Amino acid sequence: MKNKSNGMNYAKYGYLFSIPFVTAFLIFSLYPTIYTAILGFTDCKGLGNTNWSILENPFDNFRNVINNPSFVTSLKNTLVIWIMNFIPQITLALLLTAWFTSHSYELKGKGFFKVVFYMPNIITAATVAILFNSLYGYPVGPVNDFLTSLHIIPKPFNFLTSKGWAKFIVAFIQFWTWYGNTMIVLISGVLGISPDIYEAADIDGANGVQTFFKITIPNLKTVLLYTLITSLVGGLNMYDIPKLFLNGGPDNSTLTTSVFIYNQAFSGSYLYNRAAAASMLMFIVIAVCSAILFYIMRDKDEAKAEKEKKEALKAWKRSQKAAASR
Amino acid sequence: MTTTAGTVPSAPVSSSSDEIKSRAESQKTFKIVAYTVCVLLTVMCLFPFVIMIVNSTRSTTQIQQHSISLIPGTSLLKNFAVLTGKSFNPLRGFLNSLGISFFSTLCNIYFSTMTAFALVAYNWKLRKPFFTVIMAVLMIPAQVTSIGFYQFMYQIGMTNNFLALILPSIAAPTTVFFMRQYMIPSLPMEILQSARIDGAREFRIFNQIVLPMMKPAMATQAIFAFVGKWNEFFLSSILLTKQEKYTMPIMVSLLKGDIYKTEYGAIYLGLFLTVLPLLAVYFLLSKYIVAGVALGGVKS
Helix, strand or coil: CHHHHHHHHHHHHHHHHHHHHHHHHHHHHHHHHHHHHHHCCCCCCCCCCCCCCCCCCCCCHHHHHHCCHHHHHHHHHHHHHHHHHHHHHHHHHHHCCCCCCCCCCCCCHHHHHHHHHHHHHHHHHHHHHHHHHCCCCCCCCCCHHHHHHHCCCCCCCCCCCHHHHHHHHHHHHHHHHHHHHHHHHHHHHHHHHCCCHHHHHCCCCCCHHHHHHHHHHHHHHHHHHHHHHHHHHHHCCCCCCCCHHCCCCCCCCCCCCHHHHHHHCCCCCCCCHHHHHHHHHHHHHHHHHHHHHHHCCCCCHHHHHHHHHHHHHHHHHHHHHHHHHC | CCCCCCCCCCCCCCCCHHHHHHHHHHHHHHHHHHHHHHHHHHHHHHHHHHHHHHHHCCCCCCHHHCCCCCCCCCCCCHHHHHHHHHHCCCCHHHHHHHHHHHHHHHHHHHHHHHHHHHHCCCCCCHHHHHHHHHHCCCCHHHHHHHHHHHHHHHHCCCCCCCHHHHHHHHCHHHHHHHHHHHHHHHHHHHHHHHHHHCCCCCCHHHHHHHHHHCCCHHHHHHHHHHHHHHHHHHHHHHHHHHHHHHHHHHHHCCCHHHHHCCHHHHHHHHHHHHHHHHHHHHHHHHHHHHHHHHHHHHHC
16 A cells, blocks of 8 residues: 555656657647648648648548549559568568578578678668669669670660569569568567477477468467568658659659659649648558557557456455355 | 577487488478578678679779679779769768767657656556557658648748757657566666665656666667668658758768769769768677567567
8 A cells, every 4th residue: 555655646757757758749740740631631832831721622632632643653553562572571581480490400690691681671771772773774784784794684674764673673672671670570579489389399290381380370470460560551651762763763653652742742843732631641541550550569468467457356355255254 | 699498309219210311301401492592692682782882992984894893993082082072972961960860869768768767667647548649659650740740840940950850759659669668577666666765856766777777778779769860861851951961861862863873983982981880880789789670579
């Protein structure tokens, strides 16, 4: 009981210590979000325009954006590029995870490989985009140089003007930067699984492949879902690479939603209202994704502890009753 | 790095020699396949950087003849002169990025630890709802609110002001989340109690007792906050329009412009200069970084 009254005394410090976070959040995060939402309903356009009003038909911008073929293309591109990067990424990450956590086969140099595979993730995405742009240069560029000198292709090919290749390369860059990260996350997920389960499987004579599909994958469900959703949200925001690799081109084939929003607002036309409407549409998609993640990441242990506490209390009361009636 | 918790006893003693043989055989095939794939992936990860580094020392003519070479050239200084002769100013960009990343990391880590402390050490009415809010906004990216943010900053004249990029770091939900996860098991309330008995104020307890105890977690989070800020491109490219305010990623984007169109050597050198600090940091701290990534994925 003494502890409780103590906690009451100090409760105000809980509020006090949260003030910086809350203040910064309200000013730099919540207010801009609401502001963006409002701008979506206005006629705000033009550089430095602070003189705007709500439209007569407030949903005009939204209608306009949804009917804009570029926006539709950008949504499709974002999804296609994300899928093209995520499927190989998760497959390779799972394969490497299986190898690196295998109980029957011990691989040497795991630490080294982890460090190397993660490295692209830490390099500035802007730099990576321009580096790949140079690597795929036409007519002279390392990739073309490599392919022609090995006689795989007879003469240099311009990857950067081919719609299909451009998309593929953007997806490849995403894959290249993220598979190491995903692998490390999955490995730590596997290491979190109780070794007893593996021991039991081994005693039962399960082989490596069986163990992986029957034990590792099912136990990794939460981590896999976490990876999926964080990757999806990250993919929806893909900006640096498509913007700097080919600026959304050729012919909008690498135009992602983020690049679309940037182009609407900050290059040439300054259509802040349309960009804001597009942002809000994206915001809704991301909010749904976060809600799913929030649900799976919620404090299960705490909820469980609470439940146990209640049950213990009930049991105690019951035993008290039993004692009284006796 | 690797835990031995999962090691399983070796093959049963009773297995026949045939079985041992086939097991050894499959061990061998597995190892060949696994190492081949790993080595290929290593090449895939490193090769672009190797080309970049080697080509940054070669002249444009050399690169035009053969873009791939493992032999460094002698044109490093010439490339540097070409590079800095135009709008690319690596030192300026480096200092700007360093300043922004440093102060934003400081704000991020200090205030996130403070917020986590408020969530862990005190029992206040709004504690749970507050944590729920933090969890809910964990994933909202800067992009979707950027239009409002830009307009807001424009109105109060904060574009081209580094504070507009630093101050928002005070509210960093991700860091708060991880600091809380770390603090719950590692901060004994008894220490706080005894400090109180000794007459310490709460603010002093936080600064002099809690902060030192959180050092390992703070260091890991600091690396990620710093690198994240260093690489940040979207918001800074919107807010910073003056050349002397450019950060490293914005400098990089200049390399794509027409002014460097055929100066291949200079472009590679420019790219190399922007990743040099990151590569240095990574190879010094890779152990902590990889461990930090592993921590991030799963809730402990």
